[in-house]
Amino acid sequence: MLMSDTPAFPFVAVTGQALLKLALTLITINPSIGGVLISGPRGSAKTTLARGLAQLLPQKGKLVTLPLGASEEMLIGSLDLQQALSDQQVSFNPGLLAKAHDGVLYVDEVNLLPDALVDQLLDVAASRVNIIERDGISHQHPADFLLIGTMNPDEGELRPQLQDRFGLAVELGNQYSIDERMEIVQQREAFDQNPAAFIAKYADSQRSLIKHIQSAQLALSNVTCSDALRRNIAERCHEANVDGMRGDIVWYRAALAHTAWQGRKQVTLEDIDTVEPLVLSHRRNDNGNSTPPPPSSPYSRPPEKPPEPQKQQPKTPPKDTQQSSSQQQQSQGSDNSNNESDNSDDNAGDNDWGGLPPQQQHLETVEAIRLPRQKQTSKIRPTSPTLKDKVMAGKQKGQAKGGSRNGRAPSPSVSWFNTLVGNIAKRNAPTDWQLHYKKARSGKAVLHLILLDTSSSTLAGQAFAKSKGAVLQIAEQAYLLREQLAVMSFGHEQVKWLLPQVRAPKHLQSLLNETPAGGGTPIRDVIMQAQQYLQGAVVKSPDLEIQTYVLTDGRTTQDFDGLSLQGHCTVIDTEQSAVKRGRGKALANAMGADYFHLNALGV
Structure with missing residues (x-):
C-alpha cells in the first residue's frame, strides 16, 4: 500500500536515534549500499524514521508498505481477471514491487514474513528486476528500491539469506532520558494537533538536509579510498568472521558515502570506524563473544568540520564469583547426600x-x-x-483426498491464471469453464x-x-x-x-x-x-x-x-x-x- 497521502512526521524532527538517521542518510546518498534493517523493541521510532526516509528521495513521498499478510500476487503482480473475462486477453496488474520502483519498500515485522515472500524479495533484491512467468507468458519490469525492514528480535530471528541482503543494520534501544521523553511527547502532541503547521515548522531544516544529501550524491563519484584502508576493511571483516564478500563491499561503499556526506574527497580511518557498527552488527560471527562496539558518531555535522570519534567507555568487568576449592568440593559432594528433603537439597545444590x-x-x-x-x-x-x-x-506428509493423478489430490486453492489461460485457449464459455487448482503441498x-x-x-x-x-x-x-x-x-x-x-x-x-x-x-x-x-x-x-x-x-x-x-x-x-x-x-x-x-x- 502507498503511504504518500498520509502526513509523515518530519525526518529532522525525530528526537535521538542518531545512528539510525546516519544509516538512512547513507543509503540515500549511495543506494548501492543496500537497505537498512532496524531491530529494536516497540516504541523506539523504527517506523517513524523509516517512513520519514521517503521525504529525502527525489520522488518524495513514494513509500510502499508490504503488509505482513500480503499474498505473493500482491507483491509481484497479479492477473487482471476483469480484462481476461471481457477482452479474452491476459494482462497483469502491477504489484507492490512495481509501485516501489525508485522509492522505498517498507516491511514492518520483516522477520515474520512468510518464506514465499522472502524468496521473492531475495530474487528481486539481487537482480533489481521483477520477472513474472506463467505458462509461457512472461512479464518483467524494473524494481529498484530501497528496502527498509523493521523487526522486534523477541518475536523471532530473520532468515540469514534475507538478513545479509540488508546493507546496514541498526539495533535500537527504547531507553530515553527524562528530557528526551518530555521532548518526544511534546513533539508528537504538536504534530497530532496540527500536522501541516508542524511540518512547516521544520520545512527549512528538511530542505537543508535534502540539499546536503544531493551535494553528497554529486560528490560521491570523486571520492577515493587508499589501498591501505581497503586492506583495513578486509582485515576487520576477516577478524569478525564475516561470511562471503558482501560485508567488505558494503563497508567500502558506506565509507565512501560517509566521506561524501562530510564533504571530503579522500576516505579516512574515521569514516571506516563510523560505519563499522552499521555493517557488522548483523554479519559478525563470533559465537556469542561480545566485542566493544566501535565509536558512534553524531548525525548532524557541518561538512567543513569532520566528526571526532567518541571515546569508548571501558566495560565494567564482571564480578569474580569464583569459590575456593573447598567450597567447590563441598558443593560437588552435595550430590551424594540423601539425608535432606528433595526441596532443601535442590535449593542448596543450585546455590x-x-x-x-x-x-x-x-x-x-x-x-x-x-x-x-x-x-x-x-x-x-x-x-x-x-x-x-x-x-x-516430524516430516509430515500431505494426505491425498480422493482420486487424482499420481495419487495427489488437488489443492482447495484455485489457480486463476491456469484456469483463465486454459479455458480461453479452448474458447470455452464462462459457464463451461473448468477450474484448475494449485498443487497440493507435499x-x-x-x-x-x-x-x-x-x-x-x-x-x-x-x-x-x-x-x-x-x-x-x-x-x-x-x-x-x-x-x-x-x-x-x-x-x-x-x-x-x-x-x-x-x-x-x-x-x-x-x-x-x-x-x-x-x-x-x-x-x-x-x-x-x-x-x-x-x-x-x-x-x-x-x-x-x-x-x-x-x-x-x-x-x-x-x-x-x-x-x-x-x-x-x-x-x-x-x-x-x-x-x-x-x-x-x-x-x-x-x-x-x-x-x-x-x-x-x-x-
Whole structure:
C-alpha cells in the first residue's frame, strides 16, 4: 500500500536515534549500499524514521508498505481477471514491487514474513528486476528500491539469506532520558494537533538536509579510498568472521558515502570506524563473544568540520564469583547426600553450583540416542524408537483426498491464471469453464528447537559433555532431512541464542565445544522465551511442525507450575548424581512432555 497521502512526521524532527538517521542518510546518498534493517523493541521510532526516509528521495513521498499478510500476487503482480473475462486477453496488474520502483519498500515485522515472500524479495533484491512467468507468458519490469525492514528480535530471528541482503543494520534501544521523553511527547502532541503547521515548522531544516544529501550524491563519484584502508576493511571483516564478500563491499561503499556526506574527497580511518557498527552488527560471527562496539558518531555535522570519534567507555568487568576449592568440593559432594528433603537439597545444590565460574567441557559422542515417535502426551512413555525414527516422524506428509493423478489430490486453492489461460485457449464459455487448482503441498516444514542447560550443576559427571553429544546427534539427523534447527541455552541466570533458526548446520561441534557452563538455572525464563518464540514462528508459518527438546538436570530452585511449550516436547534428563532427585521427570510431568534419562539413551 502507498503511504504518500498520509502526513509523515518530519525526518529532522525525530528526537535521538542518531545512528539510525546516519544509516538512512547513507543509503540515500549511495543506494548501492543496500537497505537498512532496524531491530529494536516497540516504541523506539523504527517506523517513524523509516517512513520519514521517503521525504529525502527525489520522488518524495513514494513509500510502499508490504503488509505482513500480503499474498505473493500482491507483491509481484497479479492477473487482471476483469480484462481476461471481457477482452479474452491476459494482462497483469502491477504489484507492490512495481509501485516501489525508485522509492522505498517498507516491511514492518520483516522477520515474520512468510518464506514465499522472502524468496521473492531475495530474487528481486539481487537482480533489481521483477520477472513474472506463467505458462509461457512472461512479464518483467524494473524494481529498484530501497528496502527498509523493521523487526522486534523477541518475536523471532530473520532468515540469514534475507538478513545479509540488508546493507546496514541498526539495533535500537527504547531507553530515553527524562528530557528526551518530555521532548518526544511534546513533539508528537504538536504534530497530532496540527500536522501541516508542524511540518512547516521544520520545512527549512528538511530542505537543508535534502540539499546536503544531493551535494553528497554529486560528490560521491570523486571520492577515493587508499589501498591501505581497503586492506583495513578486509582485515576487520576477516577478524569478525564475516561470511562471503558482501560485508567488505558494503563497508567500502558506506565509507565512501560517509566521506561524501562530510564533504571530503579522500576516505579516512574515521569514516571506516563510523560505519563499522552499521555493517557488522548483523554479519559478525563470533559465537556469542561480545566485542566493544566501535565509536558512534553524531548525525548532524557541518561538512567543513569532520566528526571526532567518541571515546569508548571501558566495560565494567564482571564480578569474580569464583569459590575456593573447598567450597567447590563441598558443593560437588552435595550430590551424594540423601539425608535432606528433595526441596532443601535442590535449593542448596543450585546455590552452590551457581557460585562456580564458567567452565568448559568438550563434547562426548553419544551413540544410539532413542527418542519418542508419539505426539505430545502428559504421560511418560516407556517406548523409545531411535532418534532417526523420531525425526522422520516430524516430516509430515500431505494426505491425498480422493482420486487424482499420481495419487495427489488437488489443492482447495484455485489457480486463476491456469484456469483463465486454459479455458480461453479452448474458447470455452464462462459457464463451461473448468477450474484448475494449485498443487497440493507435499509436506510440512519442521523446526527442532533445543533448549540446552548450561548451568554449573551440569558439569557433574560430564553431563554437560554428554548433553552436547545429544544436541549434535539431533542436529545431524535434522540436517540430513533438510529441516530447521534452533538452539537456545540457559545458564548463568540468563537465556541466550546459541544458534538462531536456520537450516540445520552440518558442522555444529565447534560451536558446542566453545560453549561454557556456569551459574544457576533459569528454567522458567527459557521456557517462557521459547514459547514466545514458537508463537511467532507459527504466525509466520502456520503449518510448522515443532519438535522441542529440553536437556537439563532439573537442578533449580524455580517451580514448574504452568510451564508448557507449543508442539511436541521431550525432556532429556541429564542428571548424573548417584542419588537422583527426579526433578527432570517432574518437569516433564508438569509440561506434559515425553521423558528420558540420558543414561538410558545408550550413553
